Every structure is written in structure tokens, then in C-alpha cells.
Amino acid sequence: MNTIDVALICKALGDSNRLQIVQMLSDGEKCACKLQEQFAITQPTLSHHMRILCESGLVNVRKEGKWSHYSLNCETLVAFQQFIASVSCGKKKGR
Amino acid sequence: MNTIDVALICKALGDSNRLQIVQMLSDGEKCACKLQEQFAITQPTLSHHMRILCESGLVNVRKEGKWSHYSLNCETLVAFQQFIASVSCGKKKGR
DNA sequence: ACATCACATAGACAGTCATCTATATGAGGT
DNA sequence: ACCTCATATAGATGACTGTCTATGTGATGT
Structure with a gap:
């Protein structure tokens, strides 16, 4: 996952x-x-908000009859979490 | 860390x-x-960008003579990472 | 066929944003 | 005192954002 996707x-x-x-x-x-x-x-x-979430790749939509069911996209979520977790504050040990 | 801070x-x-x-x-x-x-x-x-990063709490600035030295705020970063990591994609996983 | 429900799209509007140029501030050096 | 360097602030501008009302769409029920 690149910086553009994460942003x-x-x-x-x-x-x-x-x-x-x-x-x-x-x-x-x-x-x-x-x-x-x-x-x-x-x-x-x-x-409008759901559209933005879907376009970011973080949310999936499943249409069923009249309803739209939204859920998190696991793959994207995990990749995003890994990216965020990879940022470190430089100091070797904390606290 | 609350939703407003994270947002x-x-x-x-x-x-x-x-x-x-x-x-x-x-x-x-x-x-x-x-x-x-x-x-x-x-x-x-x-x-301008540095100001926004500082105001979010994620970045610290240290002034030394003519220079401004920027660094990540460990405490905020870790709290943010924990918040993001706490989102789960619903499907049962460990931890 | 018609009405209703769940949702999306269109268009408008006020507010915010990223970027620029121009200028100010403040620390060092000569 | 003066100049230069590193950075901040001010103001302008065009693009984008979040929200609304109004309307369209497509599925379901009578």
C-alpha cells in the first residue's frame, strides 16, 4: 500500500x-x-459519506433488495493498520 | 484518545x-x-503543513537558534496507533 | 399500475484547504 | 548597525468539502 492510498x-x-x-x-x-x-x-x-468511505477502499457495499449493507474491507483495513503501525517515533525504547 | 482527536x-x-x-x-x-x-x-x-501536524499533536517542534527541529510525539503516535489497531473487520480473529 | 420504501444523484452554498507571493521576525555573523 | 539565513505570518485565490433541499431510481407490496 503506497502513500497515496494511505492518504x-x-x-x-x-x-x-x-x-x-x-x-x-x-x-x-x-x-x-x-x-x-x-x-x-x-x-x-x-x-455521501458512505461513498467517500467506499472510494477509499476501506468499506464494501453489498446490495440486497432495497437495502445497502456496508462492511469494512478486511484486506484494506489490515494493510492500512500495518502502514500506520510501521511509523515509529525514533526513540528505541519508550517510557 | 477520543474520536475528535483521532479525526x-x-x-x-x-x-x-x-x-x-x-x-x-x-x-x-x-x-x-x-x-x-x-x-x-x-x-x-x-x-503551513508543519503547523497542522503540530496542532494535531502528532509532531513536536524544538527551536534551536535559527532552526526548527521537528519530531514525532511518541505518546500521541502510540495512542493513535492503538486506536487504529482497535478497529476490527468483524470477522473473528485472535487477540 | 400505483404507492412506498431505501438509497443515490444533482445542484447549491458557505466554509475550509493547499498553495502561492510578499513581508515580518528573530538569531548569527561581520 | 547591518546583512543574511531559517522560519513564520499575512493575504489572496482557486479548488475542494460537508451539508442541505429537491428529485431520480429501483425494489417491494397492494
Whole structure:
């Protein structure tokens, strides 16, 4: 995973609504209607946020009838986590 | 570390120049002039990026004579990494 | 066929962002 | 005192962002 991809994901997570959405998806797949309940934003705004999350690669969508079910993309998430974990603060030992 | 703090850090990392700066600081403290060499941006623009990184809490600055030395803030970095690592993709995994 | 539900798209708008040029600040050196 | 170097600040500008209202789309039910 290169810096451009990571920056895109960070940008997606740089909005606290979206960050909370990701945390909610940590529990497992959820439909848009379920996510909607938790936020004081309109349905189109949520849809916009979900699009950004999907485009970053961090979130997958599964359409089933009228519903859109969103879930975290494990592969992308893990690659992102590894990238972030690879940053070190230089000092050999902490504390 | 709460969602607002994390979102602020993500926002700071959501620019690829800043993400690369953080990667460079992973090596250890560097002065602005050293960072400057690596980017095709003007000095004021770099200064602007450094301010955003400092305000996010992820970067510290140490002034010494004419120079500004930047380094990663270990405490913030680790807290951020833990937050990111705590997101799971739902499918059961160890730990 | 029609109405309804779940969601996406379009367009608008105010606010924020990354970048630049120009200028200020402050530390050293001569 | 003056000049230079390293960096910060100010102000401008065009692009992008988050949010809204209004409307479109496609699936489901009567």
C-alpha cells in the first residue's frame, strides 16, 4: 500500500462522522438505515459519506433488495493498520 | 484518545505531503530545511503543513537558534496507533 | 399500475484547504 | 548597525468539502 492510498484513507477518516461510522462497522456489517439512526445528518449526507468511505477502499457495499449493507474491507483495513503501525517515533525504547 | 482527536490526526495525515513528512520523521528528528529539500513546495507551504501536524499533536517542534527541529510525539503516535489497531473487520480473529 | 420504501444523484452554498507571493521576525555573523 | 539565513505570518485565490433541499431510481407490496 503506497502513500497515496494511505492518504486517501486518512482523508476519509478525517471526518468524525465517518470515523464513527467505521467504528460502528467494526461490529460487523450494517445497513445504511441502521447507521442513519446514529447521526444527526440527512440521508443524502450519509450517502455521501458512505461513498467517500467506499472510494477509499476501506468499506464494501453489498446490495440486497432495497437495502445497502456496508462492511469494512478486511484486506484494506489490515494493510492500512500495518502502514500506520510501521511509523515509529525514533526513540528505541519508550517510557 | 477520543474520536475528535483521532479525526484531527487523520485529517493531518490526509495530505500526502504531510504523510510523507511523518514517514521521514520516523527516522528521527529533522529540521525544516532538511524536510524542505524533499518536496516541490515553497517554504511557507511547508511551514503551513508543519503547523497542522503540530496542532494535531502528532509532531513536536524544538527551536534551536535559527532552526526548527521537528519530531514525532511518541505518546500521541502510540495512542493513535492503538486506536487504529482497535478497529476490527468483524470477522473473528485472535487477540 | 400505483404507492412506498431505501438509497443515490444533482445542484447549491458557505466554509475550509493547499498553495502561492510578499513581508515580518528573530538569531548569527561581520 | 547591518546583512543574511531559517522560519513564520499575512493575504489572496482557486479548488475542494460537508451539508442541505429537491428529485431520480429501483425494489417491494397492494
